[in-house]
Amino acid sequence: MALAPTAERSNRRWAPVLAGLCALLLLAATAEIVLDGAVGHSPLIPKSPNIAGWLGGIGERLGYRVFLVALLSFSAAYVGLLALTGRAWLKQLSPRWAIGLVVALHAIVFAGPILLSTDVFSYIAYARMGVEHGLNPYVHGPISIVGDPVYHYVGSSWKHVPTAYGPLYTLLSYPLAPLGLTGALWGMKVVALLASAGTLVLTWRCARARQFDPVFALLAVGANPLYVIYGLGGAHNDLVMTFLMMAAVALMLTGRSSSGRETGAGATVMAAALVKATGVVLLPFMVISRRRLAPIVGAASAALGGALAAYVAFGVHGVDIVAALNRDAALVSTDSFPTEVAHLFGKPGVFPIDHTLLKGVLAAILLYLMWLTWRGYDWVAASGWALLAIAVTSTWLLAWYTLWSLPLAVVTRDRRLLWTTLAVQGLFILHQTSPLFVQVQ
Amino acid sequence: MSQRRLIEVTVLVLVGVLLALATVNDVIRQSHTNQRLVVDLDTWRAYTGHVYHNLTIEQDLKGSGSTREVICGNTSPGAPKTRPQLCLVMRGPVVHGRRTVYGGYYLPPHTLYDVSSARYACFGPAKSQGLCEHGV
Numbered sequence: 001m002a003l004a005p006t007a008e009r010s011n012r013r014w015a016p017v018l019a020g021l022c023a024l025l026l027l028a029a030t031a032e033i034v035l036d037g038a039v040g041h042s043p044l045i046p047k048s049p050n051i052a053g054w055l056g057g058i059g060e061r062l063g064y065r066v067f068l069v070a071l072l073s074f075s076a077a078y079v080g081l082l083a084l085t086g087r088a089w090l091k092q093l094s095p096r097w098a099i100g101l102v103v104a105l106h107a108i109v110f111a112g113p114i115l116l117s118t119d120v121f122s123y124i125a126y127a128r129m130g131v132e133h134g135l136n137p138y139v140h141g142p143i144s145i146v147g148d149p150v151y152h153y154v155g156s157s158w159k160h161v162p163t164a165y166g167p168l169y170t171l172l173s174y175p176l177a178p179l180g181l182t183g184a185l186w187g188m189k190v191v192a193l194l195a196s197a198g199t200l201v202l203t204w205r206c207a208r209a210r211q212f213d214p215v216f217a218l219l220a221v222g223a224n225p226l227y228v229i230y231g232l233g234g235a236h237n238d239l240v241m242t243f244l245m246m247a248a249v250a251l252m253l254t255g256r257s258s259s260g261r262e263t264g265a266g267a268t269v270m271a272a273a274l275v276k277a278t279g280v281v282l283l284p285f286m287v288i289s290r291r292r293l294a295p296i297v298g299a300a301s302a303a304l305g306g307a308l309a310a311y312v313a314f315g316v317h318g319v320d321i322v323a324a325l326n327r328d329a330a331l332v333s334t335d336s337f338p339t340e341v342a343h344l345f346g347k348p349g350v351f352p353i354d355h356t357l358l359k360g361v362l363a364a365i366l367l368y369l370m371w372l373t374w375r376g377y378d379w380v381a382a383s384g385w386a387l388l389a390i391a392v393t394s395t396w397l398l399a400w401y402t403l404w405s406l407p408l409a410v411v412t413r414d415r416r417l418l419w420t421t422l423a424v425q426g427l428f429i430l431h432q433t434s435p436l437f438v439q440v441q
Numbered sequence: 442m443s444q445r446r447l448i449e450v451t452v453l454v455l456v457g458v459l460l461a462l463a464t465v466n467d468v469i470r471q472s473h474t475n476q477r478l479v480v481d482l483d484t485w486r487a488y489t490g491h492v493y494h495n496l497t498i499e500q501d502l503k504g505s506g507s508t509r510e511v512i513c514g515n516t517s518p519g520a521p522k523t524r525p526q527l528c529l530v531m532r533g534p535v536v537h538g539r540r541t542v543y544g545g546y547y548l549p550p551h552t553l554y555d556v557s558s559a560r561y562a563c564f565g566p567a568k569s570q571g572l573c574e575h576g577v
Contacts (some may be wrong), residue, residue, distance in 0.1 A: 339467075340467045341459065343463065343467050343470060344462060344463040392460070416450070420453060430464050430468065431467060438472050440475050440498075
């Protein structure tokens with residue numbers, strides 16, 4: 001429905017002011033988390049070398065309440081910003097303004113400590129095991145390098161666990177190992193920052209190629225609370241996988257369609273899978289959509305090259321991704337939706353039979369999406385739904401898993417994917433809020 | 442809206458409602474658990490007379506209705522787990538801001554894992570339940 005001229009004039013006047021307020025709130029919430037996090041001694045900040053000590057004198061120790069209030073404020077401002085940007089009367093929002101906001105958010109998080117996860121120390125430990133200690137990270141866990149400085153920072157649940165990441169990521173992390181712990185940590189932060197920047201650039205390009213508002217796409221991904229605070233804040237390698245996924249999508253969506261680009265896209269999807277196995281999900285949808293040999297040839301070549309490199313570097317264990325996936329599929333986290341549903345029905349948690357049922361549900365969803373893609377449904381949207389389905393049906397859900405589908409969702413015509421992804425993220429955030437009501441101390 | 446799209450939206454809404462209900466239920470459940478854990482810590486402090494903050498809580502995850510928790514803390518001032526630990530087993534409802542202690546046991550300093558082989562000097566019902574027996 002068209003707005004009355006007076007209302008439209010009023011909206012045009014107020015919308016930029018409201019957008020500015022939302023942006024300020026995003027920056028303030030991020031700065032609060034980072035500055036308080038830099039003080040250390042917080043259950044939300046993993047034990048870490050003091051890389052953000054120079055920020056430590058400004059904030060106070062980060063507690064659950066302050067963190068959750070900041071996260072909820074960030075989320076509210078993000079929703080407000082998206083609502084404003086999505087309106088026709090704010091379409092003229094300056095791209096420079098949006099890029100400046102996303103760059104500022106990234107800069108604040110980059111300058112601060114590692115947030116909310118010890119995963120980055122596992123990445124460094126696996127790299128140092130291979131480079132400094134001559135150990136195979138696909139056979140041994142970080143426990144085998146007890147004397148290494150990184151060992152004390154690895155999460156207690158992961159000390160005995162060999163890496164589950166793809167061989168490409170493990171090999172990419174090797175050059176960081178000789179830099180020492182602090183150097184490697186900054187290296188990981190730079191990798192995450194570059195991967196995020198690359199993802200956002202590609203998201204922008206794909207949105208333009210499909211004639212969507214690139215400003216909206218940029219803000220939806222680059223100012224997303226879980227993306228900024230959890231994904232970038234924890235320097236997670238999911239950002240590297242997402243960057244490669246978006247590179248494959250960009251190859252297919254931008255420029256003239258050619259066998260070369262399709263071969264490259266297939267190879268890039270496989271590269272994403274060689275970083276983190278989940279990335280492979282895009283491949284069947286890409287292949288079904290194009291019904292050409294080129295993506296298969298590209299993916300098969302990359303898989304062959306990757307397997308060969310993995311075998312040379314890590315032996316047969318580096319190639320056996322299925323074993324690592326099976327091991328991880330059995331994990332259970334309290335934040336996963338299956339665990340929550342089990343609690344709703346009075347069960348203490350998920351049982352082995354539930355894992356089987358969930359795998360069946362996921363398989364059915366994937367088959368349905370493949371059938372839809374065969375019938376002409378957008379393969380990018382189908383890939384996004386598949387990634388979201390994996391996150392929702394997984395018994396091991398972490399915040400950054402809900403980011404997988406986000407860049408795909410903003411470059412598809414089926415807006416249901418974006419709203420569903422954001423709803424899933426909203427429920428994830430809601431699930432974190434119990435310390436707001438009663439805090440244990 | 443095509444029939445297929447209608448079915449898809451309906452399924453999405455139903456799944457969304459289920460997940461929303463499960464999430465809210467979990468937040469409420471976790472809040473109740475947190476409330477109980479706060480009382481556990483208060484009970485440990487009242488029982489021992491030590492106002493220590495670095496206490497460890499181990500929840501019994503066997504059964505969704507289980508309210509059994511074990512709270513451990515130093516017996517004398519010091520960094521966490523650097524002194525002998527006194528562990529109290531607590532169960533049942535919160536009554537007048539306290540929980541019932543069903544005995545307990547001690548752990549030596551620097552014990553990483555609270556396993557029966559590490560425990561000693563079991564007392565109260567914890568002793569009759571064999572919590573300190575090696576191999577349990």
